[in-house]
Amino acid sequence: MTPTPIARQVDSSTGHNTLNLPPTVPIFLQMSPDAPQGDVRGISGVAFQVLLNGSVVQSGTTPQDGRIDVRVPPGGSSTLQLLVNGASVAEYEISVDTGALDPADQVRGQQQRLRMLGYQIGSDGPDGNGVAAAPAEANAAFERGLVDFQADQGLFPDGIVGNQTRPKLVSRAGA
Numbered sequence: 001m002t003p004t005p006i007a008r009q010v011d012s013s014t015g016h017n018t019l020n021l022p023p024t025v026p027i028f029l030q031m032s033p034d035a036p037q038g039d040v041r042g043i044s045g046v047a048f049q050v051l052l053n054g055s056v057v058q059s060g061t062t063p064q065d066g067r068i069d070v071r072v073p074p075g076g077s078s079t080l081q082l083l084v085n086g087a088s089v090a091e092y093e094i095s096v097d098t099g100a101l102d103p104a105d106q107v108r109g110q111q112q113r114l115r116m117l118g119y120q121i122g123s124d125g126p127d128g129n130g131v132a133a134a135p136a137e138a139n140a141a142f143e144r145g146l147v148d149f150q151a152d153q154g155l156f157p158d159g160i161v162g163n164q165t166r167p168k169l170v171s172r173a174g175a
Contacts, residue, residue: 024069025094027080029062033118034152034172042066047083052076070094104170107142110161113173114145121145 030041042065050058050070057078062068072078077095081088102109114121122141143159150157153168161169 023072023074023096025072025096027068027070027092027094028118029066029068029082030118032152033120033148040064047086049081049083049088051079051081072096101174104161104166104175110146110166110169111142113169114142114149116173117149119145119149 029043029046031043032041042062044062044064044066046062046066048058048060048062048068049056050068052071052073057071060068068080070078070080072094074096077093080092080094082090101112104110104113111121120141121144146161146165147157147159149169150159150165153165153172155164155168
């Protein structure tokens with residue numbers, strides 16, 4: 001990692017002794033999907049570390065809300081590792097896509113929003129062996145995640161993104 005240059009400014013300057021660090025991405029380890037709504041669903045006490053270019057840049061345990069603020073350099077990625085007895089048991093590559101979401105009336109836009117909210121909808125790409133999920137399997141996983149979202153939101157769980165589900169997806173995950 002290339003160090004960020006620090007310039008000393010006069011005491012009265014608004015940027016006096018300010019470090020310019022990469023922005024953070026909030027990651028929530030929680031017992032159920034969807035964006036936090038004030039209820040306590042977080043998983044506390046999970047040991048973690050964050051790696052940037054192979055070096056540990058953060059470590060700790062999750063607080064009651066399960067939130068980890070992962071530093072991600074612009075245009076790059078960081079690796080979040082969950083630890084048990086100091087050994088990594090799960091690893092996640094965290095990157096930021098600043099592009100706009102696809103429209104909510106398109107399946108890909110609906111999938112993006114469900115993923116953002118933490119719903120499991122299967123893979124839309126090749127698995128670890130370079131094999132794409134069969135269309136029927138991909139559709140079943142998407143429908144299962146959609147039904148879970150609808151049930152969590154108090155909507156009729158029919159697996160269809162209709163006039164009640166679409167606006168709820170947008171309000172929960174963004175336009």
